[in-house]
Amino acid sequence: MKKQIDNAVQDKIDLQALKESEARFRSIVLWSPDAIIVTDANGKIEYMNPAAEGVFNRKLESFIGKDFGLPLVDGESTEIDIFRPGKDPGVGDMHVVEAEWLNKMAHLITIRDITERKKVEDELRASDALLQAAIKIMPVGLWIIDAEGNIKFSSAAAQKIWAGVKYVGIDQLGEYKGWRTDSGKLVEAHEWAGARALEKGETTIEQEVEIECFDGTHKIILDSAVPLRKSDGSIGGAITINQDITERKRAEEEIKKLIKIKSDFISTVSHELRTPLSITKEGISLVLDKVPGDINEKQKGVLQVANNNIDRLSRIINELLDISKIEAGKVKLKKELVDMAVLIRGAASLFELSIKMKGLELKVDIPEKQIDAYIDLDKIYQYFTNLIENAIKFTDKGHIEVSLREKEKEIECVVADTGIGIAGEDLPKVFDKFQQFGRVSGPGEKGTGLGLSITKGIIELHGGRIRAESEPGRGTKFIFNLPKYSAENGEESIKKAKEA
Amino acid sequence: MPVKYVLKLYVTGATPRSQAALKNIKKILDVDFKGIYSLRVIDVIKNPKLAEDDKILATPTLIKILPPPVARIIGDLLDREKVLLGLDLVAMG
Amino acid sequence: MEKKILIADDEKDWIQMLSMRLEHEGYKTEAAFDAMQTLMQGMREKPDLMLLDIMMPAGGGLEALKNIRASDKTFSMPVIVITARGDAGTRMAAEKLGVSGYFVKPVDMPKLLEKIKEILAKK
Numbered sequence: 001m002k003k004q005i006d007n008a009v010q011d012k013i014d015l016q017a018l019k020e021s022e023a024r025f026r027s028i029v030l031w032s033p034d035a036i037i038v039t040d041a042n043g044k045i046e047y048m049n050p051a052a053e054g055v056f057n058r059k060l061e062s063f064i065g066k067d068f069g070l071p072l073v074d075g076e077s078t079e080i081d082i083f084r085p086g087k088d089p090g091v092g093d094m095h096v097v098e099a100e101w102l103n104k105m106a107h108l109i110t111i112r113d114i115t116e117r118k119k120v121e122d123e124l125r126a127s128d129a130l131l132q133a134a135i136k137i138m139p140v141g142l143w144i145i146d147a148e149g150n151i152k153f154s155s156a157a158a159q160k161i162w163a164g165v166k167y168v169g170i171d172q173l174g175e176y177k178g179w180r181t182d183s184g185k186l187v188e189a190h191e192w193a194g195a196r197a198l199e200k201g202e203t204t205i206e207q208e209v210e211i212e213c214f215d216g217t218h219k220i221i222l223d224s225a226v227p228l229r230k231s232d233g234s235i236g237g238a239i240t241i242n243q244d245i246t247e248r249k250r251a252e253e254e255i256k257k258l259i260k261i262k263s264d265f266i267s268t269v270s271h272e273l274r275t276p277l278s279i280t281k282e283g284i285s286l287v288l289d290k291v292p293g294d295i296n297e298k299q300k301g302v303l304q305v306a307n308n309n310i311d312r313l314s315r316i317i318n319e320l321l322d323i324s325k326i327e328a329g330k331v332k333l334k335k336e337l338v339d340m341a342v343l344i345r346g347a348a349s350l351f352e353l354s355i356k357m358k359g360l361e362l363k364v365d366i367p368e369k370q371i372d373a374y375i376d377l378d379k380i381y382q383y384f385t386n387l388i389e390n391a392i393k394f395t396d397k398g399h400i401e402v403s404l405r406e407k408e409k410e411i412e413c414v415v416a417d418t419g420i421g422i423a424g425e426d427l428p429k430v431f432d433k434f435q436q437f438g439r440v441s442g443p444g445e446k447g448t449g450l451g452l453s454i455t456k457g458i459i460e461l462h463g464g465r466i467r468a469e470s471e472p473g474r475g476t477k478f479i480f481n482l483p484k485y486s487a488e489n490g491e492e493s494i495k496k497a498k499e500a
Numbered sequence: 501m502p503v504k505y506v507l508k509l510y511v512t513g514a515t516p517r518s519q520a521a522l523k524n525i526k527k528i529l530d531v532d533f534k535g536i537y538s539l540r541v542i543d544v545i546k547n548p549k550l551a552e553d554d555k556i557l558a559t560p561t562l563i564k565i566l567p568p569p570v571a572r573i574i575g576d577l578l579d580r581e582k583v584l585l586g587l588d589l590v591a592m593g
Numbered sequence: 594m595e596k597k598i599l600i601a602d603d604e605k606d607w608i609q610m611l612s613m614r615l616e617h618e619g620y621k622t623e624a625a626f627d628a629m630q631t632l633m634q635g636m637r638e639k640p641d642l643m644l645l646d647i648m649m650p651a652g653g654g655l656e657a658l659k660n661i662r663a664s665d666k667t668f669s670m671p672v673i674v675i676t677a678r679g680d681a682g683t684r685m686a687a688e689k690l691g692v693s694g695y696f697v698k699p700v701d702m703p704k705l706l707e708k709i710k711e712i713l714a715k716k
Contacts, residue, residue: 063557
């Protein structure tokens with residue numbers, strides 16, 4: 001009897017313990033945020049916890065009894081794509097254990113929704129891949145130096161530039177041999193841009209250095225570096241960038257050489273042309289002056305045409321020489337402080353008579369005050385009067401207007417006419433050499449076609465600029481600007497000159 | 501030679517899991533059932549209705565239709581033994 | 594008495610034109626075709642004025658000018674340079690040696706004749 005009672009009590013206790021553990025189990029299953037699916041040995045769904053509806057984003061009653069599939073897991077767990085109609089697919093981590101369920105073999109499947117985590121991982125991987133790709137395709141060499149001053153990474157391009165790489169610390173940076181192109185001095189280990197970035201937090205932009213690569217060849221590079229700062233502001237490393245500019249430098253030298261060759265050539269040819277030119281001119285003059293004998297009117301006429309053209313030839317040669325000197329940088333300006341108001345007004349008044357004689361009006365719009373600019377007086381005067389001459393030449397009615405305006409750092413002068421104008425498609429070429437646009441000019445000297453390009457050259461040599469605006473049939477405007485002060489001294493030079 | 505094995509593979513676009521599943525199952529089928537299988541690949545993104553009808557919850561899900569009985573496995577398809585076992589298939593030779 | 598002008602230039606055509614012009618103006622002309630001849634003619638003929646080119650064989654015009662200024666027979670001879678070389682360097686070198694005029698070819702003939710008249714009037 002006692003045994004029976006004992007057994008009954010024991011059973012009751014066991015049953016209670018079982019009920020309690022079942023309850024615990026049930027609460028775990030019910031409250032788990034992960035989807036828990038119980039399938040039979042073949043994969044048929046027997047139970048799905050409430051969380052599963054959230055994970056799969058739908059009501060799941062109709063799935064009970066349906067096939068989930070035999071879950072195959074590689075190792076501890078396996079990733080799967082979660083099908084969520086009405087939502088983007090998710091990613092899940094599927095974990096499977098075999099268990100006993102209602103006395104049968106069952107699969108206890110847990111699926112954790114890791115969609116968010118995956119998204120972040122993918123984004124990181126993508127941006128990392130992007131960064132790697134960017135570093136690879138950049139034609140510049142990149143080094144990363146860590147906080148201790150050791151070269152931690154050097155890109156493929158970096159190794160190509162230097163024909164190799166040496167993973168050294170800052171103290172041994174001298175193994176990278178280079179000389180500054182401006183001073184010729186050797187770049188010491190701690191003077192490399194990367195070292196200065198790391199040790200002093202200096203940012204270097206494009207320091208020109210001639211390097212001796214690890215294979216002995218020499219190249220010219222631009223050395224740049226920035227420090228990498230940590231969130232507390234301290235320096236955590238540095239990035240160095242090297243750009244190979246050897247080819248570019250070679251090309252620059254070539255161009256300089258070519259300009260000099262061209263300039264020398266024009267110089268030589270011009271000189272050679274002058275002698276036969278002078279002989280021919282004198283020959284024609286002699287006959288025109290009847291020195292070797294008398295000539296009739298017809299002969300005189302022919303010779304006069306020839307004479308005019310000899311003069312034209314002479315002007316072309318002079319101007320060719322001028323422009324080639326400007327292009328080769330051989331022209332030295334004699335700059336001084338000049339009152340532009342006086343200069344422009346004076347030049348314009350020179351032409352008053354010839355303007356009036358052509359039946360035109362001269363308008364002068366110049367403020368009644370001193371407007372100083374730092375210029376080569378002779379040259380600016382010469383080419384400014386050229387502009388007025390041109391204006392008169394191509395205007396038959398209306399007026400020629402000369403105006404001067406003072407601006408903050410420059411002066412602006414305009415020579416405007418109401419002449420035949422320049423066609424739209426010709427306007428951009430107006431400052432090119434030998435451009436005359438087929439304008440049949442009136443009587444008077446024929447231009448060489450070089451005047452405007454020399455004018456532009458001289459003005460640009462001053463640091464100024466010139467442009468043309470025109471409306472065919474309405475007129476043309478030439479607008480040029482010149483700096484008021486010299487670039488070096490700025491306003492001080494003007495003040496001093498005024499006090500002197 | 502007539503097709504003896506007809507299978508359906510549900511994938512989700514071109515996720516790494518989908519790509520791996522396709523590669524893995526093809527490897528297994530081409531070795532064991534070369535020339536006599538037909539594999540239909542269904543993208544749940546392109547054909548959600550088909551997936552819903554088939555009561556698909558996640559991919560990769562592989563369903564064997566022929567020879568009967570119908571069998572379904574889900575998850576990692578790398579292990580040949582497990583796959584064949586799960587599909588209730590016996591390899592030739 | 595007629596004034597004598599020595600034209601020193603290696604271009605015979607130029608000398609032909611220039612002498613025709615000068616003789617028309619009433620001057621007598623002599624010619625020298627290189628630096629050596631220039632010096633020798635200068636000392637032998639003792640012209641009243643020399644028109645000197647710079648680009649000449651056998652030393653060049655500047656060399657000839659230097660020697661002319663160095664010799665006591667000819668050091669005070671008036672010289673006008675007529676040359677195709679218009680650069681400032683040559684001009685300065687010539688002016689340092691002492692010239693009465695510097696003309697760049699092609700020459701402004703009226704101005705040249707004016708200058709010649711002026712110089713010879715002083716003598």
